[in-house]
Amino acid sequence: MTTSPRQHCPPRRDAAGYLPIEDYGALGDGRGIALCGSDGSIDWWCVPNMDSPPLFDRLLGADEGGRFAITPDAPFHVERRYRPDSNVLETRFVTEGGTATLVESLNSGTAGRLPWAELARRVEGVEGSVTFLVTLRFSRQADTVNPYMSRAGHHDLFHVGHVLGLFLRSDNVRVDRMDDTEIAATVTVAAGERATLAIVAGEDEPLIVPPIAEIDERIDLSDREWRDWSARLHHDGAYRDELVRSALALKLLLYSPTGAIAAAATSSLPEKIGGPKNWDYRYAWIRDAGYSIKAFLRIGAWGEAKSAFTWLLKRLGDGQPQVCYTLDGRHVPPPTEVDVPGWRGSRPVVMGNLAGDQHQHGIYGDIFETAGRFVACGNVLDSVSAETLSHLADECADRWRLKDAGIWELEDPQHYTMSKISCWQALQRAIELVDAGQMPSTCRERWMRERDRIAAWIGEHCWSEKRGAYLMHPDTDRLDASVALAVRFRFDGQDRLSRTLDAIDRELGAGAFHYRYTGADKEEGCFIACTFWVAEARALLGQQERATAMFEAAMATLDGHGVGTYAEMIDPKTHAFLGNTPQGLTHLAIIQAIATLAGRAL
Incomplete structure (x- = not known):
């Protein structure tokens, strides 16, 4: 490497x-x-x-x-x-x-x-x-x-x-x-x-x-x-340079006045040249905050983790959590078109984002996974945060049967498999926090019942023996690469998850990378984070050699293009970057994959 x-x-x-x-x-x-x-x-x-x-x-x-x-x-x-x-x-x-x-x-x-x-x-x-x-x-x-x-x-x-x-x-x-x-x-x-x-x-x-000489010295x-x-980051195993470079990119996206994590630094860079999927990513997603906090904790960046976790908890205190926020914690405005040409003529150019008015069940799992990891690192929750989380677990138990927009923020509400897994994850972590003495135990039995019902529902409705995989949602035969995250979330059933990874590789793989879901190849490039999610999942399932080969193939391609800050997507044929940059999810996925390959605890 x-x-x-x-x-x-x-x-x-x-x-x-x-x-x-x-x-x-x-x-x-x-x-x-x-x-x-x-x-x-x-x-x-x-x-x-x-x-x-x-x-x-x-x-x-x-x-x-x-x-x-x-x-x-x-x-x-x-x-x-x-x-x-x-x-x-x-x-x-x-x-x-x-x-x-x-x-x-x-x-x-x-x-x-x-x-x-x-x-x-x-x-x-x-x-x-x-x-x-x-x-x-x-x-x-x-x-x-x-x-x-x-x-x-x-x-x-x-x-x-x-x-x-x-x-x-x-x-x-x-x-x-x-x-x-x-x-x-x-x-x-x-x-x-x-x-x-x-x-x-x-x-x-x-x-x-300032004098120009003083600026020069700075x-x-x-x-x-x-x-x-960088020297204070905790990682002495393989791929340290790659981990530090991604940590530095992620650090750039941390908005220091509030602790928010921007999804990316740009707006409207296209997922396909000339296509309409051009989004403004200069906002803070609950998902990205949760993943960032966990990554920062995993590599010993305690200050950044605390700052981002405080930002996240404050959003919960503002009422029902939204999918994303402005960097100073306000509601994200709906997209409005801006009259400029766009990168290589790709329009529309927009400011604002549709996700501000969506609901995604994934936020429940993201929040509770973050809280669980925060406590697992030896930290403690305050009573107000614990009470807020308890109410959020109740909300998850109430709402998991509803359709949502899913992790990919699609305009077609469905019973997305990954959304249901995220609800299972939220209630499982809530139970673990109760057992660790970090949350009130009043509703523990109810959360256990709903957790088990979610797992049974997924097994009955989302698994396809014919496809040998968990489907994107029950009313389709399409696959979703994000299901690879279920392994990190410790969802039940390693055999089914391993078979799902095999199906994802067969159907969504393109060279060293993966598309997000079936049919995405017609409208966008490969989503870089997905490949590292799959590699991480294989390592967690004990497939170390296969995981390492997948990781190294992807990194060799990325390192051959640019200086180490990576975009959201890549063209699997030309290896040209697509989408907004630097993309937080890409660098987060690299950090997590490296830490997992090195055997560091989740």
């Missing part, structure tokens, strides 16, 4: 100006995430928060979209990687006249996240001489704002809607043109020379004007902070 995903390629923008999704690396500071292309262009950055309107949005509109590009003025190819155990990104540009490295960071400070957004980009000469063209253009946010520049003393200010920012740079950066729509500049570095360019920004707030400070965090 590779120890550090590294990208080697010439610039790959298509004729319309779009980069492949796998050509982006991600930077983050605990509030926002910037996507940096392999040609030196930052094409996506929402400021100050991941779900704020974009400051740069070339990702969804190559021609007129906002970008912050630092690109050689001559033909080049690139080598790029993250610094080891860090989210500081390095891109080495090799031209005929010389070589230079672009080092990029969304900076933090010694006390953690800065109270402003600070995007820092350092150009270092390695050999010869390289001249870079700098383009700074701000998003018009589908013509809802009109960016403009102004001067305050010696400082260049930009105004984009509610965002006020500074464009700061070293003295050897020459500004050639500046107007309300664009800044064009030039910088040349020879071997041993360097220049730093930065943006400092905030929303409706006064700004600090790039290396941020690198040390990332490496210190």
Whole structure:
């Protein structure tokens, strides 16, 4: 296995100006995430928060979209990687006249996240001489704002809607043109020379004007902070580098002001080019929070686990839990179309998400699995949380017979097998929490009866001896790859689960990866997390050799594309990434698979 995903390629923008999704690396500071292309262009950055309107949005509109590009003025190819155990990104540009490295960071400070957004980009000469063209253009946010520049003393200010920012740079950066729509500049570095360019920004707030030398120093400070965090992760087995890289990607998605976990950093990147399945994933799903907390606990990231678990419990205290929330805990608005071209012409481009008004039984299992794991790690629940969970278990016992939208948030309500398994999981964990003295025991007997009824219902209605598998739901012969998670959830019947995995491999497998469910190949790419769920399930069933081979085949393909931040889906033929990126579920599934292969307890 590779120890550090590294990208080697010439610039790959298509004729319309779009980069492949796998050509982006991600930077983050605990509030926002910037996507940096392999040609030196930052094409996506929402400021100050991941779900704020974009400051740069070339990702969804190559021609007129906002970008912050630092690109050689001559033909080049690139080598790029993250610094080891860090989210500081390095891109080495090799031209005929010389070589230079672009080092990029969304900076933090010694006390953690800065109270402003600070995007820092350092150009270092390695050999010869390289001249870079700098383009700074701000998003018009589908013509809802009109960016403009102004001067305050010696400082260049930009105004984009509610965002006020500074464009700061070293003295050897020459500004050639500046107007309300664009800044064009030039910088040349020879071997041993360097220049730093930065943006400092905030929303409706006064700004600090840090010296450019101080911003430059914070790039290396941020690198040390990332490496210190990575060093504290608990994993000494195989695939440590892969685990740390996915943990770092997941850490980027943790919204530090509240503890929410964003599903991904982007909106509307298509699951199939030109198809309509383009969603806004800059929200926090209960499912993703639960999986993230468990993954953080499993690798010893206690602070992140506690923060995310507190966020989750607070949502329960707000009333009946929703499927997803905004990063600050509000209701997710329904999708509205935004009038921009979309990545490679894939429309609609949307803000908002339908899942905000759905019900999924999976939230019951996700919440109780999280609470159970939290306690199993030696922690304790407070009385208010325990009472809240008790009421939630009652709700699960009341509602499990209803249809729902399922884990895949489909518009066709059904008795999805995985949803019923999640209800079984919730009540089983509730019983375990009672037995551990962490929850009141008043309804324990009722929960036991309903748990057993759920298991019997699944056995009677969801198993197909003809197909040799659990079906997606009783009224179909389709399969669902998410049923692989039932093994992690400790659902009864290892023989049936093993046969289901075999059927999933036969019907949903495509190369090293898997589609989500039968028929998905006609409308989307393979869902990367599914493959790691299947690999993990096989390891838990004692099929270690088969699980390892499946894991390594998938990772070898992923590591051959990009720098270690992975999207939601992949084309099984071209291996091009599809869907929003970086995708939390993908990196969560990798972490869990690695921990399971290493024999770490669930």
